[in-house]
Amino acid sequence: MTYFIRKATLKDIPTLLDFEQGIIEAERPFDPTIQDGQISYYNIAELINNDASEVFVVEKNNQIVASGYAKIKGDRHYLKHDRIGYLGFMFVHKEHRGQGLNKLIINELLNWCKERSVFEIRLDVYDDNIAAIKAYEKVGFKKHMINMRFNINDYNLEK
Structure with a gap:
């Protein structure tokens, strides 16, 4: 049997909630x-029902063995573009990894964005998540900006 890609429906939410926990x-x-x-990251029903995602x-x-979403968001006024397509909820069930499903989902999401005249695409990935970074780079994503964090409780402030 081959893989088949389609838009998610509200009936898919139980499986998608399991993916979210994964x-x-x-x-x-x-x-x-x-x-x-x-905890929960996403409002999956809203992502399915919203015209902007x-x-x-x-x-x-x-x-269902894999998922992903695209959401059209406004961007900063000083950039060349006014909207971006933001990708998230990228998940491939562990038994189906290595089959090109991440690329299949991303291509569908990119086509969805392009059909809406959204050409700047962004996503977030943890710097230490080497496997995910490689998967995104394989599709054509490039590192663009580093988001840094600092927990002041972990640092001895000198006066």
Whole structure:
């Protein structure tokens, strides 16, 4: 059986909620600021229903095995573009990794953005998440800006 990509529906939410927890579990080792316990990153129903966003899923044998979304957002007034396509919720079930599904999802998301005349595409990835960075670079993304953090509690301030 081959993989099939389609737009997500509200009926997909239970599976997508499981994927969201998989993303959170994978990202916790990279980010000490993520709260413990059950948390949520996304309002999946809103992403599915909003005209400014789209969630795509990949199926195999009638089971969802991968996901991703694109959302059109406004950008800073001084840039050459006024809107960006922001990609997120990138998840491939571990049994299906290495099959090119991330690229399949990203291509669909990029086409969705292009159809809406949005050509500047952004996403966030943790600096230590080498596998994800390589996957995004393989599709054509380039590092652009580094977001740095500092926890003042971890530092001895001298007076």
